[in-house]
Amino acid sequence: MRYLPLTPDDRQSMLSKIGAQSIDDLFVDVPEEARLDGPIEGLPMHAGEMAVEAHMKALARKNHAAGDMPFFLGAGAYRHHVPASVDHIIQRGEFLTAYTPYQPEIAQGTLQTLFEFQTQVARLFGVDVANASMYDGSTACWEAIVMARRITKRGKAILSSGLHPHYVSVAKTMARFTKDDLSYQAPTLEAATDGQAMLDQIDDQTSCVVVQYPDILGRIGDLSAIAEKAHKHKALLIAVVTEPVALGAIKSPGEMDADIVVGEGQSLGVGLQFGGPYVGLFGCKQKYVRQMPGRLCGETVDAEGKRGFVLTLSTREQHIRREKATSNICTNSGLCALAFSAHMTLLGEKGLRELAMLNHKKAVQAADRLSQIDGVKLLNDSFFNEFTLVLDADSRPLVRKLADQRILAGVSLGRLYPEVTPLAHGLLVAVTETSTEEELEQFATALEGALS
Amino acid sequence: MSMLSEGRPTRQEDNLQMTDTGSITTHTGNRALMVDEPLIFEIGSPDRSGVDLPEAPQVESRLGGFEREAPIAIPGLSEGEMVRHYTRLSRQNYAIDVGLFPLGSCTMKHNPRLNEKIARLKGFADIHPLQPVDSVQGALGVINELAVWLIKLTGMHGVAMTPKAGAHGELCGILCIRAALEARGDAREVILVPESAHGTNPATAAFAGYKVEDIPANAAGRVDLEALKARLGPDVAGVMITNPNTCGLFEPDMKAISDAVHAAGGYVYCDGANFNAIVGKVRPGDLGIDAMHINLHKTFSTPHGGGGPGSGPVVLSEALSPYGPLPFTERHSDGHITLVEEETVEDRHPHTFGRMSAFHGQMGMFTRALTYILSHGADGLKQVAEDAVLNANYILRSLEDVLDAPFAHSGPCMHEALFSDKGFTNELTTLDLAKGMIDEGYHPMTMYFPLVVHGAMLVEPTETESKAAIDQFIGAFRSVAERAKAGDESLKSAPYFAPRRRLDETQAARKPILVWTEDEDFAQAAE
Numbered sequence: 001m002r003y004l005p006l007t008p009d010d011r012q013s014m015l016s017k018i019g020a021q022s023i024d025d026l027f028v029d030v031p032e033e034a035r036l037d038g039p040i041e042g043l044p045m046h047a048g049e050m051a052v053e054a055h056m057k058a059l060a061r062k063n064h065a066a067g068d069m070p071f072f073l074g075a076g077a078y079r080h081h082v083p084a085s086v087d088h089i090i091q092r093g094e095f096l097t098a099y100t101p102y103q104p105e106i107a108q109g110t111l112q113t114l115f116e117f118q119t120q121v122a123r124l125f126g127v128d129v130a131n132a133s134m135y136d137g138s139t140a141c142w143e144a145i146v147m148a149r150r151i152t153k154r155g156k157a158i159l160s161s162g163l164h165p166h167y168v169s170v171a172k173t174m175a176r177f178t179k180d181d182l183s184y185q186a187p188t189l190e191a192a193t194d195g196q197a198m199l200d201q202i203d204d205q206t207s208c209v210v211v212q213y214p215d216i217l218g219r220i221g222d223l224s225a226i227a228e229k230a231h232k233h234k235a236l237l238i239a240v241v242t243e244p245v246a247l248g249a250i251k252s253p254g255e256m257d258a259d260i261v262v263g264e265g266q267s268l269g270v271g272l273q274f275g276g277p278y279v280g281l282f283g284c285k286q287k288y289v290r291q292m293p294g295r296l297c298g299e300t301v302d303a304e305g306k307r308g309f310v311l312t313l314s315t316r317e318q319h320i321r322r323e324k325a326t327s328n329i330c331t332n333s334g335l336c337a338l339a340f341s342a343h344m345t346l347l348g349e350k351g352l353r354e355l356a357m358l359n360h361k362k363a364v365q366a367a368d369r370l371s372q373i374d375g376v377k378l379l380n381d382s383f384f385n386e387f388t389l390v391l392d393a394d395s396r397p398l399v400r401k402l403a404d405q406r407i408l409a410g411v412s413l414g415r416l417y418p419e420v421t422p423l424a425h426g427l428l429v430a431v432t433e434t435s436t437e438e439e440l441e442q443f444a445t446a447l448e449g450a451l452s
Numbered sequence: 453m454s455m456l457s458e459g460r461p462t463r464q465e466d467n468l469q470m471t472d473t474g475s476i477t478t479h480t481g482n483r484a485l486m487v488d489e490p491l492i493f494e495i496g497s498p499d500r501s502g503v504d505l506p507e508a509p510q511v512e513s514r515l516g517g518f519e520r521e522a523p524i525a526i527p528g529l530s531e532g533e534m535v536r537h538y539t540r541l542s543r544q545n546y547a548i549d550v551g552l553f554p555l556g557s558c559t560m561k562h563n564p565r566l567n568e569k570i571a572r573l574k575g576f577a578d579i580h581p582l583q584p585v586d587s588v589q590g591a592l593g594v595i596n597e598l599a600v601w602l603i604k605l606t607g608m609h610g611v612a613m614t615p616k617a618g619a620h621g622e623l624c625g626i627l628c629i630r631a632a633l634e635a636r637g638d639a640r641e642v643i644l645v646p647e648s649a650h651g652t653n654p655a656t657a658a659f660a661g662y663k664v665e666d667i668p669a670n671a672a673g674r675v676d677l678e679a680l681k682a683r684l685g686p687d688v689a690g691v692m693i694t695n696p697n698t699c700g701l702f703e704p705d706m707k708a709i710s711d712a713v714h715a716a717g718g719y720v721y722c723d724g725a726n727f728n729a730i731v732g733k734v735r736p737g738d739l740g741i742d743a744m745h746i747n748l749h750k751t752f753s754t755p756h757g758g759g760g761p762g763s764g765p766v767v768l769s770e771a772l773s774p775y776g777p778l779p780f781t782e783r784h785s786d787g788h789i790t791l792v793e794e795e796t797v798e799d800r801h802p803h804t805f806g807r808m809s810a811f812h813g814q815m816g817m818f819t820r821a822l823t824y825i826l827s828h829g830a831d832g833l834k835q836v837a838e839d840a841v842l843n844a845n846y847i848l849r850s851l852e853d854v855l856d857a858p859f860a861h862s863g864p865c866m867h868e869a870l871f872s873d874k875g876f877t878n879e880l881t882t883l884d885l886a887k888g889m890i891d892e893g894y895h896p897m898t899m900y901f902p903l904v905v906h907g908a909m910l911v912e913p914t915e916t917e918s919k920a921a922i923d924q925f926i927g928a929f930r931s932v933a934e935r936a937k938a939g940d941e942s943l944k945s946a947p948y949f950a951p952r953r954r955l956d957e958t959q960a961a962r963k964p965i966l967v968w969t970e971d972e973d974f975a976q977a978a979e
Contacts, residue, residue: 001832003562005918006839014846014919018864023838026845026864027733029702034738039830040604046829049566056823059597060575062590064583073580076810083503085531087572090757093549094542097563099895100759102555104957105950106890109545110758113538116492119967123525129966132759135616138810146659166810169794173777173806177630177661220516250518264810274591275581275811276616277761289964295759299968300960303945303953306481306488312960318619318655319901323664328655330619335757342538345492348528351501353520354508360515361508368511382516403584411582418795433505 001046066272066408070439072366074386074430075216075411076137076164076242077275078267080355081434086269086342090335100295100331104310105302110334111309114297117341124247124344125239125261126254127283132295132311133337134280134329137264138167141210141240142174143282143293143327144260148208148236149180150291150326156205159184161194162215164242165416171210180207186420189390191381193221199229206235208260213239213253214246216416218383218428227257236260243267244281245432246384248356260284268347269339279336290316293327355433359385363431366440370429373444375451379426386430388413391451395427398450407446459490486951489540493968496527502534544951545758546895552917552925556868556898556910557650557698559728559750564827567754567820576819581811585791591815592789596781598822602746602767605833606727607735610773612766613780614813618725621745621764622656622692624777624808628743628768629690629719630660631775631805638717640689646675648699648902650723653692662689669904673699673859673870677708684716690742694723696730696866698902699859700844700910710740719743719772727751728914729841729867732834742769748814752821763817774803779812839915840867843922847911850926855933858905867914873907878939882907885936887946887954892928 006014011023020026027035039045047055066079073079090096094109101107101114114132121130134140145157157175159168159182168184175182183201187194198209209230214220227237239253241263253261263281266272270279284292290313298312318325347355363385370389371378379388391398395412402409414424431440481488513519529537546553553560571577579588599611612628615621626643633640643657646667654664667683670676675693691713695703703709710720722736722744728751736744748754748763768776779793791812792801828836841864848869852860856874859865873882886896886909898910911929913922935943947953 001828001835003564003827003916004832004835004839005916005921006842010919011839011842014842018842018845018849020845020864023842026838026841027702028863029704030730030734031704031707034707034734036733036735036834040732043601043604043830044826046832047826049827052823052826053566053570055826056570056594056819057573057575059590059593060570060573062588062593063575063579064587065574065578066580066583067574067578071580073582075582077581079578079580083531085502085535089535089538089542091568092539092542093563094545094547095538095758096547096568096755097549097560098545098547098758099553099555099558099560099756102899103546103886103890103896104955105887105947105952106544106546106895107758108951109541109543112489112491112541112544114758115966115968119491119493120526122967126522135620135761136809136811139616139620139808164810165794166807169778169807170809173627173808176805177627178659179661220518222518247520248524249513249520250515251520252522252524255522271577272580273577274579274588274815276809276814277763277816278811279761289966296964296966298960299965300956302955306952308952308955310955310957310960312957312964312966315961317651319651321655322651323654323658325651325655325658328619328623328652328659329617330650330652331617331760331762333757333761334759335755336761338538338758342534344526345496345529345537346502346531346534347526348496348501349498349524349526351503351505351528352524352526354501354505355503357513358505358508360513361511364511364514365509367514380514382514382518384515400584400586403587408580408583408587415582415795 069406069408070442071408072410072429072431072443073408075416075428076264077272078243078430078432079272079434080267080432082269082271082343083346086339089342090339095338101311104308108308111297113338113341115299115309117337118297120341120344121281122283124244125283126252127261128286129289130283131292132297133332134282134294135333136276136278136280137242137262138170140262140280140282141167142170144238144262145171145208145210147260147291147293148238151288152207152235154205154207156181157207158198158201158209160198160211161185161187162217162219163210163212163240164216167240186417187217189379189423189426191379193219195221195226198226202229202233202235204233206233208236208238210238210240213241214384217388218380218386220250220382220384223253223256223258243384245356245359248352249360249384265340269343270336277333277336279333279340291326294329295332358433362435363387366431369440369444373448373451385432386428389427389429391425391427394424396424401450402446405446407443409443459494485543487540489537491968492527492529492537496529498525498527500528500530502529502531551894552921553895554897554911554913556912557725558898559912559914561753561914562916563753563755564824567823570823571816571819589789592781592791594818594822596783596789598818601825602765605731606767607737608767609770610768610776612768612776614777614809615745615764615766616809616814617760617762618745618747618764619652619656621766622652623660624766625721625743625745626656626660627805628772628775632772633689635803640687642688644683644688644691646693648697648904649692649694650698650725653723657692672862673701674703675709677705680709681712684712686717688716688718690719690721692721692723694725696726700865700868700870701859701862702866706739725750726867729837731837732830733837742772748817748821752824754817754820761814761817763814775805777808778804778806836915843913843915843917844869846922847913847926851929854930868910868912870905871909872905876936878941880936880939880943882909884943885932888932888935888943890947891949892932894925894928
């Protein structure tokens, strides 16, 4: 028990100080019948570092790591190269093992990085303010819908067919209990986005329109017209960005007048990690700042007039407002936000723009190569680093077959939309700076083989 | 937008030689290792980068006419500058790696580095959540193995692994209760929450569409059982109880509370934030609890990271298990593990309330928690609870002569000791004592929580502190408490020896500055 410093003598002398005979005297409030005596059936006893490491490594080896084979998955989680210095910084004990900065005088490191993070996110999204992070993109998306309800006092949200289906599922789960009225239809395998259909739905009962940008099929659609119509009806436009690297190449949602912009920040600094922890991004126009969920870090001064940072506007939060809080959220994704911010700081605007164009142009090459294959059509007129291929048959068995050949092809839309049969013909393919031309060629050859 | 090329002075009077406290100032505003680190926006430049990228292929772009033209105005730093920036900032943080961190209800214990090493194995860190399940059997194995431990340690029936933090777990549990009630056509509207509860409890119930009603605490700092029983009825969906509670006490009536709630047709949610006090000693399932979240980061030690990420799996009773969220794992007799999600849920799990986040939960936390659990084993975890409780009681009994301990007469505390500001003079407050502790080299205890005690101070030493470390802490705490009782004015200006003196939180809220702007008038912020 290498983490426990008390010796038997320590324990005895402490018990004497307390005036207790044995440790069980300290558990007197636990009724006898609820106390556990003896070991819990089926659970092993403590183990040394070597044994634990060996066990966990054996489990790790059963997984196909993305870096070990051609890899083309996206759909809300992207494989980007994380510079070594980013992981080094987040492993510094003073960041890794610090708590929520409730005592700002001795938490300026965390607070300043959160302030920098907020500024970076706001600028990337093209909005006035951003918070200090949420759990992930999908929960941030739901929080934005709740926020729109609070602002407009209406409960009808229009979700674009291009919104990530998991994000839709989260909203549906929550709306079942909050009684929000969600309007949503799954996408079809067509190049055009559903912009016009959404415009037609916006009315005076609408709280918000939620549009993913680029959307789940990789398409890039105009948000301006939707923003205009939404605003005419005093509804809000919520833009969802699951691939923030894209904003190094394409217009920000804020430029197109989105009111709230949320996103998944995993692409920068965080890594795939089988789905979590990730980092939710959340920004909005200045006028809505007091309706925002989550933590906010603000600039102030200390008693000597020096600039410093504190958590602020906490009167929105659960620990003060209890059942009247804007959200029940208590933690943020501090460490992941630091990773995002440090990666962004390494890139700078120049690096981010270059990284974005590298992603995009590799994706263009891949789309052209793959769509030459018989039985494969490219759906997209436009895309960033992810696009949809339309096959003649269900892509799910194909994906499994290629995985057995140690090629991790894209994400089958059949897995994401099992209830919509025709969508199973779609295969979402993502390409980032980490994929090589050789890997693309291996993928293309295997795809040709599988389809012939 | 552009940026400054050098750090903005943190105050206007940088040339002053003396301040009101008599400390000498310097040309840079720095004090040896207490560095005034500029913001990246003041030292970086949009055309500087710490990343070398290969050239993009020469092909036409296909961005559909949405090319970004406006500047982003995000500064870059070279790798060396970036490392220096964040390293300097890190040294302005107190952390458990620096010293004892006695935040009650937050559980700051040693963060074993083996956990970090394991979480970074490429087989865990570099796998995609939507890879075919046959290619991620090890990762599903981690989820499954951890789930088994959580179920056995709590004596419950099932566990929902996907909630992303404690409060998210609360939401999961309440949604399970709501779904179970709906399934029997019972539209109950009220959740009862004791006033000693975490603020997340009432916020969660409201977020899930419930009306929230408070239940008072009794004089012993526990739920008033009679008041609770009197309020139960056909409109009550359930209660949310924290046990051990936020006064640091075990609720001895827990089983009676559960029985009463069940008899009235409701369900019992237990806030398991303090499970570390009873792990291996008590199984919540034996107390009649229907749902309880477990903060993996607290009980099973994953990094707190300046506020997160957390992870809040929810253990469920047999009654609530069918309603838990997607996705979850199923282990088959041949050892193969499948993932039950939208595609595979079919007819066997008709009651699941659906998905509450994208993907499978906090996998990176699962690997850390499982590593920690295997290191301790069933025997070690029991020792964890015992030592945490021993350390807390040692602090309670060592300080009750100098500090008011409102529930000390109720008997032993669990893993945290509660004190109040009773007896402080000269308008000194809990906040002043806390800031005084900073000058003693400690992170302060939790302040003003729980709300049921005036000027509350909640101290949680955890099991990873040695007796010597605790004795030293007790000495420092005693000395600052004596100063507070004696009315030592100097405490009102503490801390003196931190990277920043006391920060003006009122101004920050009144005139929020949430992002950096180049033309921001710093003097204006100081008004």
